[in-house]
Amino acid sequence: xxxxEFAAAKTLASSAVFLFITVLLIAAARRTATCxxxxxxxxxxxxxxxxxSAFLYHSSxxxxxxxxxxxxxxxxxxxVLLRISRRLKVSQNVSASTTPAQSVFIVAALILLAxxxxxxxxxxxALDSEMLAAATAIILTGGFLMVSRKKALMQVIGLLxxxxxxxxxxxxxxxxxxxVVEMGIFFDLLIWVLLMGVxxxxxxETFEHVDVSRLRQLRG
Amino acid sequence: MKLAISLxxxxxxxxxxxxxxxxxxxxxxxxxxxxxxxVFRPYADLWxxxxxxxxxxxxxxxxxxxxxxxxxxxxxxxxxxxxxxxVSALLGDRGDFILLVYLLALARFFLVxxxxxxxxxxxxxxASREALVSALAEAPLLLGLIAIAVxxxxxSIASIVRWAIxxxxxxxxxxxxxxxxxxxxxxxxxTGRVPVDNPSTHLELTMxxxxxxxxxxxxxxxxxxxxxxxxxxxxxxxxxxxxVPWGVAATISPVALAIALLCYLLKIALLAVALAALESSVxxxxxxxxxxxxxxxxxxxxxxVVFTAFTR
Numbered sequence: 282x283x284x285x286e287f288a289a290a291k292t293l294a295s296s297a298v299f300l301f302i303t304v305l306l307i308a309a310a311r312r313t314a315t316c317x318x319x320x321x322x323x324x325x326x327x328x329x330x331x332x333x334s335a336f337l338y339h340s341s342x343x344x345x346x347x348x349x350x351x352x353x354x355x356x357x358x359x360x361v362l363l364r365i366s367r368r369l370k371v372s373q374n375v376s377a378s379t380t381p382a383q384s385v386f387i388v389a390a391l392i393l394l395a396x397x398x399x400x401x402x403x404x405x406x407a408l409d410s411e412m413l414a415a416a417t418a419i420i421l422t423g424g425f426l427m428v429s430r431k432k433a434l435m436q437v438i439g440l441l442x443x444x445x446x447x448x449x450x451x452x453x454x455x456x457x458x459x460x461v462v463e464m465g466i467f468f469d470l471l472i473w474v475l476l477m478g479v480x481x482x483x484x485x486e487t488f489e490h491v492d493v494s495r496l497r498q499l500r501g
Numbered sequence: 502m503k504l505a506i507s508l509x510x511x512x513x514x515x516x517x518x519x520x521x522x523x524x525x526x527x528x529x530x531x532x533x534x535x536x537x538x539x540v541f542r543p544y545a546d547l548w549x550x551x552x553x554x555x556x557x558x559x560x561x562x563x564x565x566x567x568x569x570x571x572x573x574x575x576x577x578x579x580x581x582x583x584x585x586x587x588v589s590a591l592l593g594d595r596g597d598f599i600l601l602v603y604l605l606a607l608a609r610f611f612l613v614x615x616x617x618x619x620x621x622x623x624x625x626x627x628a629s630r631e632a633l634v635s636a637l638a639e640a641p642l643l644l645g646l647i648a649i650a651v652x653x654x655x656x657s658i659a660s661i662v663r664w665a666i667x668x669x670x671x672x673x674x675x676x677x678x679x680x681x682x683x684x685x686x687x688x689x690x691x692t693g694r695v696p697v698d699n700p701s702t703h704l705e706l707t708m709x710x711x712x713x714x715x716x717x718x719x720x721x722x723x724x725x726x727x728x729x730x731x732x733x734x735x736x737x738x739x740x741x742x743x744x745v746p747w748g749v750a751a752t753i754s755p756v757a758l759a760i761a762l763l764c765y766l767l768k769i770a771l772l773a774v775a776l777a778a779l780e781s782s783v784x785x786x787x788x789x790x791x792x793x794x795x796x797x798x799x800x801x802x803x804x805x806v807v808f809t810a811f812t813r
Binding site: 291294295297298299301302305309380381382383385386389392393396411 | 672673674675677678679682792793794796797799800801803804807811
């Protein structure tokens, strides 16, 4: 038992760092498949963190949330996204409006901003400032990905990253939302990704590309 | 006793360098479904080259013969900085990480100089590319090391390792993690591995290292190739020493040293597998994308330095 708790404590202490690294690598990634893999890795880190806190605080209900994360975010959503990106038959490039190095610089600045902003709240409510900063940084990065990537699929990934951040923020501040709400959110997310998949296919059929920066006029 | 151990550490890095190369090449061959050459093949290559005649182009000066020797000597000096088995290295306490970085830069400078002295156009092309890569890789390498030095309150590699061992294991600070990723990226660029340069080509317009050593032959070539292998081994050993030093002996006792040797070999073997897997799965970058790649490393290392302010 001592070993499990040791591992759980270490996972909790270092998961924020891993989250920062996944966020920076998503910013540096050049192909959508890499982005999807990194998103999966991010969800895995979050799942490990949930399991670790379930062990540390002896709350087995949280394990159910971890199982949901595994099913929906680690398995189902990446599978659907990979299928979409493979069947779209457009280039794998994320077609960013910033170069990878610039993106990493911007995300680094966002991480620092998150750290600076979060400090007073973390102190006032006695929360783990690193974890809260990680959640905020993930939210900001998700937004940045949606703004700077032109591929429609990357907008989906950006929104999913953003949702990860919101989920993480809720988990660190209030130890997760009620289970019913949590399940509803996961269900929503899954349906949303499926709908976006259909929508991206429609964009491609109509315009023969998935570049959202070129969607400027109506077409019948 | 301490001196003997320090000397053994240097000999270990220098002596196992060709073996590491052979192991990486073998794993790569296995991944590509080939049988591959023996892991001891680089030793045989070196032995063969040392016995051959040293041909010097008629246009070359004395510098051409001198450069491989200086390159090898500087790399050997740099290898004496890295603790492998015991927390103290031969020069680990006397010199700091800045000297280490600039010894590597010195080695590179003379390699470039020798390549240009050879007189072939290929040598000049390789030299200019090498100069570009090293100029861009130096900033992230130095900044990453500075971040670790600030966190550990010491500039010498040996005391950084001593500090890292004294901490509780597996506590990651953001500064450490970012510096680690940045230094891994830099290591790949510095040692000329796949996303930046392909070590297994001999006739390709985009090659960097091979283009520089095209004019060299015999013992000179052997020294250059050996120095290159030592550099790879040294950078990997440095990564291990800075980020996962656990297992390194704090005291001189046969048991602790044996455990340290086992741990070291295991870590380097894991890194070799990772390197081979990376080289087999990633395509080489076009030359003008290399600054992008190193820019990413630079951003990460700057972030690491800034994050030292948040590390308790």
